[in-house]
């Protein structure tokens with residue numbers, strides 16, 4: 001049987017926007033432009049788990065990076081990634097190529113070059129809450145899940161490019177995806 005032996009890992013919500021915080025999705029189900037392009041490139045697609053959904057569920061509030069920057073969430077990220085690390089090792093040992101991993105820019109978990117930051121926490125009756133909600137900002141740097149994956153790749157000496165999908169400007173993402181295969 002024919003196969004290209006090329007695989008891409010993608011953030012969960014690229015195939016299933018229902019994992020996002022309610023109100024955040026800019027598409028109905030899957031990010032079809034990205035998925036179609038990956039398929040056209042002959043890439044097999046592995047959907048990573050959503051590290052937020054698997055802790056807080058679909059009814060969670062939006063979070064900022066600071067709230068996930070805990071030993072517990074980092075440990076959770078490593079645990080949910082472990083079965084995928086095993087697959088990566090198995091595929092690579094059998095001469096398959098993992099051409100890249102796609103994250104989601106701006107996410108406190110899956111951001112690659114950009115995440116979001118804010119001084120959040122406490123009760124909803126806190127007088128500080130409105131001020132803090134208005135002061136959430138985009139910051140340089142990866143989200144916590146991607147930070148942990150980078151660290152795991154370093155520990156395991158795995159060289160897979162990690163690419164951020166900018167859902168508001170897909171042109172740059174398309175160029176990078178075209179260069180993957």
Ligand code: SF4
Pocket residue numbers: 011012013014019020021049050051052053104107109110111
């Ligand atoms: S945590 Fe990652 S996979 Fe889950 S919704 Fe956010 S960006 Fe998507």
